[in-house]
Amino acid sequence: MADALKRPWRRYAGPVGAALLILGVGGAMMVGWQRYNRDYVVTTEDDGSAVTRIIAEKISGASALRVSRLNGTVQATAQDVRGFGWLKSDQVVKMPYMVDYFVDLSGLAARDLEWDEKSRTLIVNAPDVKPDTPNVDEARRTLVRTGGLFVTREAGEELSRKASLHAQARAQASSRSPERMAQAREYGRTAIARIMGAPLGAMGFGDARVIVTFPPERRDDDRERWDVTTPINDVLANRRQAR
Template sequence: MIRPVAKFLGALLLVVVIAAGIIFALGWKLRKELNPDPVTVAAASLQAVREQAVLVPFAARFVAVVTSEQHRFGFSAKQTLIMPGMVRYELDLSALQQRDLRWDAATRTLAVTLPPLSVSAPEVDLRHVQSYGEGGVLMALTAIETRLDAANKAAGQAELVRQARDALPMKLARDAARNAIQRSFAMPLKAAGIDATVVAKFQGEA
């Protein structure tokens, strides 16, 4: 289940608003002092975007439920782990290059090709991790419990990543990234008095 983290995104929104203000001011300055063409504005905007380094357009909370089982000496032991964790979706803005921008004068469209979106390692919410075990005899006589716990933690991390890479959250993250980048380039163009459309897409997208 995807659970966007309101507090995290609230702080992120503040950063985006500040960055947008800087970019808007840049566009206003260009309009006032340079009266540039769209390519010049786009190039200046690219530099401002690159300086942000990493964009986190989306973050979501997932819950992994995994079970491990061991058998020894005719006994069995089973342990189930419930592991919630947050995953961030990141865009490396420093990877953007001038070649990733294309201005179409006929349609007055600026196309921006984005680098791949990456998924961060899950941040496990240790306060809400729950574990349930069966097979006390085997656990008491051996180190099975430690092995089960280690196996479940590894499986839980893998499950959180798998959920994060599912089609729906990846789509939500890509949409958020595209929207953020389109705004970052559209605002300076508008501030410079240039009527243009910005279309951001990921590599390989039609």
């Protein structure tokens, strides 16, 4: 009986599998074509002239809190060699850049909030501050100096590409330096303390302190200073019952 029930499924297993395979390949090809069309196909008017136009855009939500922003000017250099070493060219570019620092609060849970009853202190064990990808504003370049006996169009494009990559890398390295990260954490500490202090004040804990710690700062010997015995959600629940 069981074999009889399985036979019809075996009959259609091959065609169904082939159909699913065709659908999968077709979907992958469509996604690939959409990406190729977005990144490489030039959009033109009816007369064939290229136009400035938004090709693709997407908006999405975010749970990260921006706590600080780094602004600066970066100087980038690039070299290019062609023609069996005869055609050498170089470029120096100066342009402004900007880096935002965020703290992702989406993963902050009750276990990350600790309450010290004696000193009325809320300890927030926050995720670390993370710098975003540097935004190098090439449209506002203040200096572009290109040198070389003869700079071909291809060499000029390669110099521009290399200078842009070097500027991006240098700005990223600066934004992740210990000094900049320490400064960003201080701004993050202030922002998170302000956010967490508001509900405490509303619950009648206006005189409570809020201490924000980040992963590099959390050590066992530092935490021994606090007698943390009660989770903050229990404290707030007891406060509501008392009212």
